[in-house]
Amino acid sequence: MLHNRRILLGITGSIAAYKSALLARELQRRGAHVRVVMTRAATEFITPLTLATLTGHRVYSDFTENKDQGLWTNHVDLGLWADVFLIAPATAQTLSSMIAGAGDNFLLAVHLSSRCPVVVAPAMDLDMYQHPATQENLAMLKSREVSVIEPESGPLASGLDGKGRMAEPEAIADWLESWFAERAPLHGHHVLVTAGPTHEPIDAVRFIGNRSSGKMGYALAEAFATAGAAVHLITGPTQLTAPANVHEIVEVQTAQEMFNETMARFEKIDIAVAAAAVADARPVDAADHKLHKDQLPGAISLEATPDILAAMGAQKTPTQFIVGFALETDDGLRSAQSKLERKKADLIILNTTADAGAGFGTDTNKITILEKSGKTHNFELKSKAEVAKDIVETVLNTLQS
Ligand SMILES: Cc1cc2nc3c(=O)[nH]c(=O)nc-3n(C[C@H](O)[C@H](O)[C@H](O)COP(=O)(O)O)c2cc1C
Structure with a gap:
């Protein structure tokens, strides 16, 4: 189901960002076309160079490319290009900014202008995930038809143990396959x-x-x-x-x-x-x-x-x-x-x-x-x-x- 699908992969500033490289590879292995958008914080965890090399395409993280020449990156085009905008990992910060309708970084501006469905795979520490603010944000995102790939339970980077780990790349790819299948017009025929x-x-x-x-x-x-x-x-x-x-x-x-x-x-x-x-x-x-x-x-x-x-x-x-x-x-x-x-x-x-x-x-x-x-x-x-x-x-x- 991922064959020829256009997946815009958003990466935010979580320690799980290293898994996004494997995710990009897995999506491509299943036939998808992948482009990457990163927040500034995400680039602290994994370099745009890694993602650009893996996907064979430049990575987008800024509104402007070369300030002297007045060049800018069109966030609207990216949103229109994609069949789905998958934000994985999605930090607590980005989830709350999505709720607020913020557009103060490139990824959030793409989110506001995208017409395709949006899917988030939250990744954060146990207490951040359980915090009522995060839970309310997730509930509100779901009510806006954003799909949520539930995080998994297990050892977390903080040393704590519990729910908050981003789902594994293979599990996210499987989830997307079923998600596309259910939406396909001839599903079940x-x-x-x-x-x-x-x-x-x-x-x-x-x-x-x-x-x-x-x-x-x-x-x-x-x-x-x-x-x-x-x-x-x-x-x-x-x-x-x-x-x-x-x-x-x-x-x-x-x-x-x-x-x-x-x-x-x-x-x-x-x-x-x-x-x-x-x-x-x-x-x-x-x-x-x-x-x-x-x-x-x-x-x-x-x-x-x-x-x-x-x-x-x-x-x-x-x-x-x-x-x-x-x-x-x-x-x-x-x-x-x-x-x-x-x-x-x-x-x-x-x-x-x-x-x-x-x-x-x-x-x-x-x-x-x-x-x-x-x-x-x-x-x-x-x-x-x-x-x-x-x-x-x-x-x-x-x-x-
Ligand atoms: C080492 C480290 C790991 C972090 N991991 C997470 C995380 O897994 N989830 C999260 O929500 N925030 C995490 N943060 C905090 C975010 O990086 C911070 O909230 C940042 O502002 C997120 O920005 P962004 O959502 O625009 O990428 C971490 C910070 C550090 C320094």
Whole structure:
């Protein structure tokens, strides 16, 4: 769930600040983009150089950069950049300043101007933590929808033993993962995506295939996973590395295998996206050994393969949602519309090889989305990752409406 998340890490002046270096590393290891904001007091405990080196980005702690030249750092931009502002460790001082709405250091100004959710991981001595002022501040922050990652109990830097230690970096990263998961729009939904070509054997080494690279299906699997879904990726043969965070990947070769694996799961699927370029026909007789040159038939008889999209359309319940793809060599709007109706799909994604940069093998695609209602949405040529996000968004909007 942290893959590609933008996390603004705020560090304040607690002895636990040394753990923030490990936290930054752990968040990055899980795929997050991390930027760091520090208070002046925090820089006494851990250097900005350490955090800048670990994250590969400059660290922000002042409003101005070079006073002689009048350069200043835009605290508003940082707040807008982030998906979440995580202040870890959060001192008693910073918690109370947040309550007061203070903006007298850079971190507090970012807090006031950020539109993203704010999460704090308090760290302080036992008595500071238990003090009614701190407890009231935390209660008030919660009432303002700031999330609190509870500190842990154990030996404290003061020599006392009790509650106040900042949660360990791994525990904070786990907490954030669940936090993002719960907020993701498709949390708890199962999405099945088919991807890539299928290979229909002629003999043990030869096959009939097509030019699909699988890139669009893999991008979709990743985009649905980012939206919180448990993604089941049923993929034909591709050269691609597995997308991040998918629930399961099932590798198949033929249309029949893809059909079997898809239909075996279909009952528990909420959204199915048929992005694979499934062969429409296969050789009637496939030899189970390699045919010698002189044994090759002059003609290959073909038979139809099972139609996965149509089978899903026929079985689907009113709560299931099906998305099909139509690849055409002309503008194809009419045949895409007919496919939508014949296959009982909810959306059809039309892409045409007539558009430069669209279709098989490319890293980009240009699509038109057709809805059952007859509405169409035209999109510009974009990377397949961006196209996948557009499709997820359209699915979400259609489901909501
Ligand atoms: C060695 C040392 C350790 C400290 N540890 C903490 C701490 O864990 N929690 C805390 O709330 N304050 C702690 N303080 C006090 C804060 O550094 C002080 O309140 C400071 O003003 C916080 O500023 P800031 O919130 O702007 O970073 C510590 C101070 C020192 C000298």
